[in-house]
Amino acid sequence: xxxxxxxxxxxxxxxxxxxxxxxxxxxxxxxxxxxxxxxxxxxxxxxxxxxxxxxxxxxxxxxxxxxxxxxxxxxxxxxxxxxxxxxxxxxxxxxxxxxxxxxxxxxxxxxxxxxxxxxxxxxxxxxxxxxxxxxxxxxxxxxxxxxxxxxxxxxxxxxxxxxxxxxxxxxxxxxxxxxxxxxxxxxxxxxxxxxxxxxxxxxxxxxxxxxxxxxxxxxxxxxxxxxxxxxxxxxxxxxxxxxxxxxxxxxxxxxxxxxxxxxxxxxxxxxxxxxxxxxxxxxxxxxxxxxxxxxxx
Numbered sequence: 001x002x003x004x005x006x007x008x009x010x011x012x013x014x015x016x017x018x019x020x021x022x023x024x025x026x027x028x029x030x031x032x033x034x035x036x037x038x039x040x041x042x043x044x045x046x047x048x049x050x051x052x053x054x055x056x057x058x059x060x061x062x063x064x065x066x067x068x069x070x071x072x073x074x075x076x077x078x079x080x081x082x083x084x085x086x087x088x089x090x091x092x093x094x095x096x097x098x099x100x101x102x103x104x105x106x107x108x109x110x111x112x113x114x115x116x117x118x119x120x121x122x123x124x125x126x127x128x129x130x131x132x133x134x135x136x137x138x139x140x141x142x143x144x145x146x147x148x149x150x151x152x153x154x155x156x157x158x159x160x161x162x163x164x165x166x167x168x169x170x171x172x173x174x175x176x177x178x179x180x181x182x183x184x185x186x187x188x189x190x191x192x193x194x195x196x197x198x199x200x201x202x203x204x205x206x207x208x209x210x211x212x213x214x215x216x217x218x219x220x221x222x223x224x225x226x227x228x229x230x231x232x233x234x235x236x237x238x239x240x241x242x243x244x245x246x247x248x249x250x251x252x253x254x255x256x257x258x259x260x261x262x263x264x265x266x267x268x269x270x271x272x273x274x275x276x277x278x279x280x281x282x283x284x285x286x287x288x289x290x291x292x293x294x295x296x297x
Contacts, residue, residue, distance in 0.1 A: 001027045003023070003027070003150070003154070005154060006151070006199075006249045006253070007248070007249075009150055009154070009195065010195055013191040014191065019147070019185060020147040020150050020151075020182075020191055020194060021143040021147045021185065022143075022146075024149055024150040024153075025039060025040065025146055043142050043146060043149075044138065044142050046112050046145065047127070047145060049111065049112050050111075050114075050123070050128065051128055052110070053101040053105075053110065053111050053112075053120075054100050054101055054124055054125070054128045055100075056104050056109060057097075057099065057101055057103045057104045057109075062100070062103035062106070062107045062109070064103070064106035064218055065106075065108060068214075068218050068219060068284065069218040070106070070107060071103075072099050072103065072223075073097070073099035073100035073102075074100075076092060076099060076226070077093075077096040077100075079092070080092045080093055080096060090133050091229075093129040093132070093133075094129040094130070094229040094230060094232075094233055095125065095226040095229050096226070097121070097124060097125035097229070098121035098122050098124070098225045098226045098229035099222060099225060101120055101121035101225070102120060102225040103222060105120050105121070105217065106217060106218045106222060112124070114175060114178070115156065115171070115174055115178065116161055116163070116171045116175075118163055118168075118217050118221050119172045119174065119225060120225070121222070121225035121226070121229065122175035122176055122179050122229050123145075123148055123175055123178060123182075125225070126182075126229050126232050127144060127145070127179070127182075129229075136186065140186065141186075144183070145182070147185045148178040148182040149178075151177060151181045151198055154250075154253065155174045155177065155178075155202075155253055155256075158250070158253050158254065158257065159174075159256045159257040159260070161174045163268065163269040164210070164268055164270075165260060165268065166259075166261075166263070166268070167207070167208055167260050167269075168208040168209055168210040168224060169202075169206055169208040169256055169259065169260065170210075170256065170260055171210070172221075172225065172228045173206070173256065174202075175225075176204070176205060176228045176235065177232075179232035179236075180197040180198060180200070180231075180232045180239065181194040181195065181197050181201075181236075181239075182194075183197075183233065183236035184197045184236050184239045184240055189240050193239045193240060194239060195245075195249045196239045196243065196245045197235045197236050197238060197240075198235075198245075198249050198252075199245030199247065199252045200235045200243065200245050201231060201232060201235035202252045203247070203252055204235070206259055207259055207263075209267035209273070209274050210267065210268055210269040211271065211273055211275045211276045212271055212276060213271065213275060213276045214281075214284055214285040215270075215271040215276075215285075219275065271285070
């Protein structure tokens with residue numbers, strides 16, 4: 001790729017007079033050696049999987065194998081359809097869709113890791129709900145995914161998208177930033193506005209630990225996806241309104257790496273700290289252990 005930083009993306013887009021999505025498509029064609037049509041076709045297939053996961057999570061049973069989670073997406077969706085919500089209909093819909101995809105993941109369903117399985121609900125939740133709100137075509141949404149991919153590429157190469165390496169800020173935080181920047185572009189914001197939205201989103205999740213109860217991608221991961229979708233929409237609105245990240249977004253990405261490295265191992269996907277080690281977290285872990293032993297016997 002000809003870009004390594006978020007500011008590189010802005011510069012190249014301005015020089016070429018193109019969108020972030022177009023920049024990413026051209027660079028991906030060069031990187032992979034396949035045709036533009038094949039690159040777009042693959043991304044289109046990914047978006048179909050995202051939409052299917054949203055639909056399944058809302059309309060089908062998604063109780064996880066552990067029995068710990070499932071059904072919250074439908075609860076929020078029913079609440080949305082019952083009247084006015086505190087967060088507003090679009091935010092609540094994005095939340096329910098993000099929960100839906102995360103619950104499909106926990107129930108061993110088919111999802112797209114965006115950028116990881118632990119953060120798989122945020123981009124689909126934001127994209128599908130926003131598409132419904134503004135009436136955008138699938139083709140437009142696929143372009144949005146390329147924009148999100150360019151942002152994710154920079155974060156992954158300059159920081160981390162791994163919870164084991166950088167905490168939940170690396171997974172959920174990255175997904176929020178990717179979604180926020182892409183929504184800015186989808187709503188005709190400038191590349192500079194999109195990158196400010198990324199910085200604003202990432203700053204809001206700095207230091208977020210990865211503390212899965214019983215080591216499962218369920219508690220608190222699923223709820224963080226739902227709330228992350230709302231954060232992404234808020235960061236996009238800030239960027240579109242002209243709010244700037246006082247700390248350059250690339251510096252925020254660098255700080256995310258530093259913060260992740262300084263986290264104790266207990267707070268990086270080991271289930272040995274945070275919510276996983278609360279009295280209730282330990283009780284859940286022990287109950288699941290006993291259940292596995294009984295099933296094994």
